[in-house]
Every structure is written in structure tokens, then in C-alpha cells.
Amino acid sequence: MITINLSFLLIQRLEKDALTGVLNRATLAPELARIKEELNHKGENKKYPVQSVMLIFLDLKEFKKLNDMHGHAVGDKALVKFTTALKMAIKRNDMVFRVGGDEFLAVLPINNKTTVALGNIFNRIKDKLGNMSVMGAFNQEVLFN
Numbered sequence: 001m002i003t004i005n006l007s008f009l010l011i012q013r014l015e016k017d018a019l020t021g022v023l024n025r026a027t028l029a030p031e032l033a034r035i036k037e038e039l040n041h042k043g044e045n046k047k048y049p050v051q052s053v054m055l056i057f058l059d060l061k062e063f064k065k066l067n068d069m070h071g072h073a074v075g076d077k078a079l080v081k082f083t084t085a086l087k088m089a090i091k092r093n094d095m096v097f098r099v100g101g102d103e104f105l106a107v108l109p110i111n112n113k114t115t116v117a118l119g120n121i122f123n124r125i126k127d128k129l130g131n132m133s134v135m136g137a138f139n140q141e142v143l144f145n
Contacts, residue, residue, distance in 0.1 A: 019076055020083040022096040028105065031095060035109055054108040054118055056125065058086070063102035070136045077134040089128035 017024045023031070038050045060066075060082060067075040079102065086096055086106065095107045108121065133141045 017098040020079055020098055022083050022087070022098050022104070025097060025099045028097045028099065031097075031107065035107070038109075050109040050111055052110045054106075054110055054121065056106040056108070056122065058104040058106065058129070060102040074134060074136045078132070081132055081134055082129065085128050085132065086125065089125045 015023060015027045035050060035053055066078060090106060097105045099105050
């Protein structure tokens with residue numbers, strides 16, 4: 001029982017970014033290969049097979065400046081708030097990867113159950129991630145996007 005729990009925790013640590021909790025860059029290639037395989041086999045034996053994939057690359061604008069001006073603790077808060085909002089803006093089966101310090105990739109498998117146009121999906125994510133803020137030193141509100 002303890003071995004199973006430790007194995008699970010080890011796998012979680014290897015697959016997820018420690019700060020944000022999203023998938024890390026090391027898991028990107030295997031996940032894309034899995035989706036590609038599903039696309040090639042047209043999702044045989046699946047109720048809603050993947051028909052295409054939408055990739056959205058997200059980069060926090062001038063994040064280095066935020067870190068330099070307000071410190072890494074505030075930068076970390078911004079990254080956590082950003083990824084939390086991003087995860088809330090996407091569907092449960094969509095994936096978010098941290099591919100760099102302030103760079104993220106959202107992978108959205110599209111199937112016949114997805115009835116909303118791709119532009120609407122992108123706009124929903126963009127709206128959720130608009131101007132955000134975290135509390136900095138001396139209870140100063142720090143804006144980022």
C-alpha cells in the first residue's frame with residue numbers, strides 16, 4: 001500500500017510542474033503522440049473520438065519585468081493564478097503544459113461533441129485570462145496579462 005502511494009507521488013512529481021501543477025514539458029511529446037495515435041485510428045471504440053487538435057501557445061507579457069520589479073514570490077503568485085484561471089477556462093479533457101518559465105501550451109482535443117466554434121473556444125480562454133492581478137509587497141496590487 002505504501003509503495004503504491006509513493007509510486008503515484010513520484011509519477012506526479014515527474015509529470016507535473018511543481019509550482020503550477022500543470023503538466024510539464026517532459027510530458028508534452030508523449031501526450032501529443034497519444035493524441036496523434038488516436039487521430040490516426042479515428043478513435044476506434046470511443047464514443048467521442050478526437051477529430052482534430054487545437055494548440056494555443058500562451059506567453060505572459062513582460063513577465064521578466066514583473067519578476068524584476070516585484071520579486072520572484074510575486075511572479076510565482078502570478079504564474080499560479082494564471083494557470084488556475086487557464087485550467088478553469090478549458091474543458092476537463094484539455095491539457096495545459098508549462099513549456100518554459102512563463103510559456104504555456106494548451107492542447108485541446110476536438111471531437112464531434114464539441115459544438116462551439118474554435119474561435120469561440122479561443123475567445124473564452126482569452127477573456128478568462130485578460131488583465132489579472134496579484135498582491136505584491138505592502139499589499140500593492142500588481143497587474144499582469
